[in-house]
Amino acid sequence: MSKKNGADQLLVFALGGVGEIGKNMYVIQYANDIVIVDAGLKFPEEDMPGIDIVIPDITYLLDNRDKVRGILVTHGHEDHIGGLPYVLKQLNVPVYGTKLTLGLIEGKLKEAGLLGETTRVLINADSEIQLGAITATFFKTNHSIPDSVGVCLETPEGLIVHTGDFKFDHTPVNGQYADLQRMAAIGKRGVLALLSDSTNAERPGYTPSEKQVGEELEDLFLAASQRVVVATFASNVHRVQQVIDAATASNRKVVVVGRSMVNVVGIATELGYLQVPEDTMIEPEEVNKWSADRIVILCTGSQGEPMSALTRMARSMHRKFDILPGDTVIIAATPIPGNERYVGRTVDELFRLGAHVVYGPGSVSGVHVSGHGSQEELKLMLHLIKPDYFIPIHGEYRMLRQHADLAVSVGIDKSHIFVLDNGDTVEFQNGAARKGSKVQAGNVLIDGLGVGDVGNIVLRDRKLLSQDGILVVVVTLSKQDGSIISGPDVISRGFVYVREAEGLLEEANKLVTNTLNRLMNDKVNEWASLKTSVKEALGRFLYEQTRRRPMILPIIMEV
Numbered sequence: 001m002s003k004k005n006g007a008d009q010l011l012v013f014a015l016g017g018v019g020e021i022g023k024n025m026y027v028i029q030y031a032n033d034i035v036i037v038d039a040g041l042k043f044p045e046e047d048m049p050g051i052d053i054v055i056p057d058i059t060y061l062l063d064n065r066d067k068v069r070g071i072l073v074t075h076g077h078e079d080h081i082g083g084l085p086y087v088l089k090q091l092n093v094p095v096y097g098t099k100l101t102l103g104l105i106e107g108k109l110k111e112a113g114l115l116g117e118t119t120r121v122l123i124n125a126d127s128e129i130q131l132g133a134i135t136a137t138f139f140k141t142n143h144s145i146p147d148s149v150g151v152c153l154e155t156p157e158g159l160i161v162h163t164g165d166f167k168f169d170h171t172p173v174n175g176q177y178a179d180l181q182r183m184a185a186i187g188k189r190g191v192l193a194l195l196s197d198s199t200n201a202e203r204p205g206y207t208p209s210e211k212q213v214g215e216e217l218e219d220l221f222l223a224a225s226q227r228v229v230v231a232t233f234a235s236n237v238h239r240v241q242q243v244i245d246a247a248t249a250s251n252r253k254v255v256v257v258g259r260s261m262v263n264v265v266g267i268a269t270e271l272g273y274l275q276v277p278e279d280t281m282i283e284p285e286e287v288n289k290w291s292a293d294r295i296v297i298l299c300t301g302s303q304g305e306p307m308s309a310l311t312r313m314a315r316s317m318h319r320k321f322d323i324l325p326g327d328t329v330i331i332a333a334t335p336i337p338g339n340e341r342y343v344g345r346t347v348d349e350l351f352r353l354g355a356h357v358v359y360g361p362g363s364v365s366g367v368h369v370s371g372h373g374s375q376e377e378l379k380l381m382l383h384l385i386k387p388d389y390f391i392p393i394h395g396e397y398r399m400l401r402q403h404a405d406l407a408v409s410v411g412i413d414k415s416h417i418f419v420l421d422n423g424d425t426v427e428f429q430n431g432a433a434r435k436g437s438k439v440q441a442g443n444v445l446i447d448g449l450g451v452g453d454v455g456n457i458v459l460r461d462r463k464l465l466s467q468d469g470i471l472v473v474v475v476t477l478s479k480q481d482g483s484i485i486s487g488p489d490v491i492s493r494g495f496v497y498v499r500e501a502e503g504l505l506e507e508a509n510k511l512v513t514n515t516l517n518r519l520m521n522d523k524v525n526e527w528a529s530l531k532t533s534v535k536e537a538l539g540r541f542l543y544e545q546t547r548r549r550p551m552i553l554p555i556i557m558e559v
Helices: 059-063 084-090 099-112 178-191 210-223 238-250 259-270 284-289 309-314 340-352 376-385 397-409 456-468 504-521 527-546
Strands: 012-014 025-030 033-036 054-057 068-072 093-096 120-122 128-131 133-142 149-156 158-162 191-197 228-231 253-257 295-299 327-332 356-358 387-393 425-429 432-435 444-446 468-477 484-493 550-559
Touching: 012 054, 012 158, 012 191, 012 295, 025 149, 054 084, 068 178, 068 397, 093 099, 093 397, 099 120, 099 259, 128 387, 133 178, 158 178, 158 387, 178 191, 178 376, 191 376, 191 425, 210 228, 210 238, 210 327, 228 309, 238 253, 238 259, 238 295, 253 259, 253 284, 259 295, 295 309, 309 340, 340 356, 376 387, 376 397, 387 397, 387 425, 456 550, 468 504, 468 527, 484 504, 504 527
Parallel strands: 033 068, 068 093, 093 120, 158 191, 191 387, 228 295, 228 327, 253 295, 327 356, 468 550
Antiparallel strands: 012 025, 012 425, 025 033, 054 444, 128 133, 133 149, 149 158, 425 432, 468 484
């Protein structure tokens, strides 16, 4: 362990991942050394029209770029690796990950044109890495993707343990068992603080084993008389393996549909994480060579995403596949909070097409189990690691609070638990911890190729446009005497249908003309004043007539 300087302190904080699901990014800083754990993305909320994805604000890291020693990645899910291409573009530091995790990251970096300039370091559960004054070691965990690890960071102030996403699955599909002995050994050494996954902190008991899903899938495949369509998360490699195993057991061929599913299956097969018997996989073009009871379509769309393969099939908009009456459709995932409506809509459309649909929570359908530990597993982790201080992470605020209550129930002092928001820091010095000052944290919105160029004002305008539409007023004035040469022309988009509201728009025309004439008589000729007066007068009039507030855009030209 590096020598401790009495004046130095250890800082721990999240730039994403607390008070929300997604865009996980945690920062551990001792003196002049910063280590980042994960760099994820999250999908936009309903009040973010037009936004594609959301990533963490890394201003603090850019301001301290010379101190950043590297990014440790716990596993290959989007909410942990999705932000990397954007972060690495601005902050070129080494990335450390296990074999499958790096395989998935490399696919993203290749797409972003960053593969050549990014240093990638392969690790496994036995690796030890020196990052300035901080030493990183790892331990195996179970999750819904292979090669998941937790991280132990040895700092001069003490050990910080980050669990990554985890559950305790005693019959894992790939035979990778969680390393309970190593976790207990870390706990024995004395742990200063534990950062632990809170996703299922509201769920009592234990999370069932992924093995159960395999048995249920096999029964459904054998019972189905026609094609079987399975939608799941592309990155849930264990689930994909179970689909392949069930297809083999029921003598069916598997066709993979959806860009992200094709990518992940390709990478996982190439790296040896998917065991696919010869001749099991076929191309979409070959499907018609086989009878319907010999086919399994494995696709994306378990969250009802509008452009995903399953949603397009449900709407009969897919180029290659239609859902036929009698097909069995299995949605092997639980909706992420907020996506329930989209999933419900897709299920409705599938039923309309005559499909037999298996969906719903794992406890109901048996075709999904969570990759995150429930309350008893979270307690077990706390018992194994035995931290002095506890910081629940990876969850919405209520989940963090519930996890904090669980920690109290297993004997952790309430004053030693920190429930944080993004940007809140915890300072450790000489074994004691306290809330520190806040660092800049927030959302950076990605829209098309634009990174961060859409802020609150643009979002506010988009919301206004989506609510009451826009009215553009075009007027041409004479340079000599300020009189109106042409117009005003009133153009409406998304406000009223012009043909049915001619009277209203004529009135609006007259009002603009009268307002401008009055201002000319009062010798007001500043453009800003003219525009403001037109906006105010027209806004008042339209609200009185329609009780709506469209965006009003006056365009004044001089000739």
